[in-house]
Amino acid sequence: MKKNMNKTSKNNFITYAMVVVIFAVVQTLSSTGNLSNLLKGLLVPLCVYTIAAVSLNLVVGFSGELSLGHAGFMCVGAYSSALFSNVVGDALPSVPRLILAILIGAAVAGVFGILIGIPVLRLRGDYLAIVTLAFGEIIKNLINVLYVGVDENGIHVATSSAGLNLEAGGKQIMKGALGISGTSTLYKDIKPYLFLIGIILVLITLFVVQNLVHSRSGRAIMSTRDNRIAAESVGINITSYKLLAFTVSAALAGVAGVLYAHNLSMLKVSIFDYNLSIMILVYVVLGGIGNLRGSIIATIILYALPELLRGFSTYRMLIYAIVLIAMMLFNWAPAARNWRSRIVEKIKGTRPKKEAA
Template sequence: MKNMKNKTTKNNMINYGIVIVLFVIVQALSSTGNLSRLLMGLLVPLCVYTIASVSLNLVVGFSGELSLGHAGFMCVGAFSSALFSQVAADSIPQVPRFILALLVGAAVAALFGVIIGIPVLRLRGDYLAIVTLAFGEIIKNLINVLYIGVDDKGLHVATSAAGLHLEAGGKQILKGALGISGTATLYKDIKNYFFLIGVILLLLTLFIVQNLVNSRSGRAIMSTRDNRIAAESVGINITRYKLLAFTISAALAGVAGVLYAHNLSLLKVSVFDYNMSILVLVYVVLGGIGNIRGSIIATIILYALPELLRGFANYRMLIYAIVLIIMMLFNWAPAARDWRARMVEKFKGKKEKKEVA
């Protein structure tokens, strides 16, 4: 038991170490001028997608449910936090306002997670995937027709620009399909620290997910994945623990959405379509379902690769597709998994011999 606990702690520390080492390398390259503007622009989105993939792995990998609505939770987190930042821009300083925006985005996404999760988590397999996909599309289309403004009388909501009656001095914030503009400029004093903030949020996400997975609740969540009937027979509330994982995953997706929204000058709802959900799911599957470290590595490689291959012009996406196939085979092909197991045993054997000597 003690050895297992030590192994778990070691694996967790390795995950933290990977993130910290990569951050130090990027900072060193940036300070010496060896990091291009293109790569600098990828750093914050990279944190966003890594947080999203780690949080989705909690549902797909550890809870055993296929969710395709992750972009929907990112969307509500992004727009609710951007709306809060716009409304509170004149009354709250930048740093506490950003912290509150993170809490607002996480809370709203978690609330939607509970609302969607209670009826949806009674479904299984493809049915759950279809309903969560529908949720993401409904949220996107609902925000697409909303117009929100603020004046001395408070917030005003309408479904058309003509229906939004603002007094003199009022400000229109959400403009339907045109989205919300100017959020990033509200944080001009701390915008240069968004990558550092993204890394801190990623470490916080890892802390939450890893501690949940290794807790009593986490073992209950995984038991419902491994054998639903056996878990019910020993008194585990299946719906409760699946809802717990789903809600925490939604809240962390909302945090990713907050970071995404505040890094852009123009936030449009069209980016939060089902393609984003599929993309995050691809990172999770290729990194290994239930493998947090794999999610981190796969997201970093697969998100940055298309931009790094721009010099290959027409062959860029061909190389990207080949890399996807190789990663899939390496992670899931029986021959590759057997080879990895043999390498691990061989490494352990050498280590034991060295310790004996």
């Protein structure tokens, strides 16, 4: 029993340690000038996609539902927080402003998670995937035509630039397809620390997801994945636990969106399309469904790879595709899995002998 507890907390600890070590290595490389500007530019997006992948794994891996609308929740988080930052502007110092922006992004995305989850979670499997995909696109298209401006009379919302009717001196913040510009300039003073903030957010995401999974609610979530009928027969309310996983995942995707929005001077809605949802799903599936550490590793490899391979120019996407296939085989092919479990058994099998000696 006690051993069991220790095993999970040890496992969690390894994941946190891995993130911290990666951070330390990157910081050392960067301070010794071994990191190109191109790579430096990838660091914050890497945190964004790591958070997105870990949070999506909560739905796909632990709740067992295929969601293709993750980009939609990132989008909601990004826009709500960027809007907040721009409306508040210099009225608040940047650190508390960013913290509030993160909380708002998470809360708004969480609310969208509940609203979308209630009708959508009645469906299963492919049907659920298609409907979440549709919701992601709806969110994207709604924001695409949304104009928001602010003047002395308050905040104006409309579906066209002219419809805002701003007073003289008013400022347009959200310009439909042109999105929100200038968010990152509001945070000039903390821009160098954004990677650190990203890493902290990754750690918080891991903390929330790992602790949730290894708790009473997490077991209930996994029981609905493994067998719905049996879960109901022992008194587990399937719908509410599926909704819990979906909402927490949406809120964390919102956090990823906040980080994304505050790293850029131009926030455009076109990035949050289904390609992004599928890319994150690829990270989750390749890293191993239900394996959080795998999600992080897969994100790092698959996100950095296309950029690192720029030197190979024409062969770049070919190599990327080969790596995708190789990782897929390594993770999911029966022969590779058997081989891996044999290795694990070998390591575990020798351990008691050592202790005895």
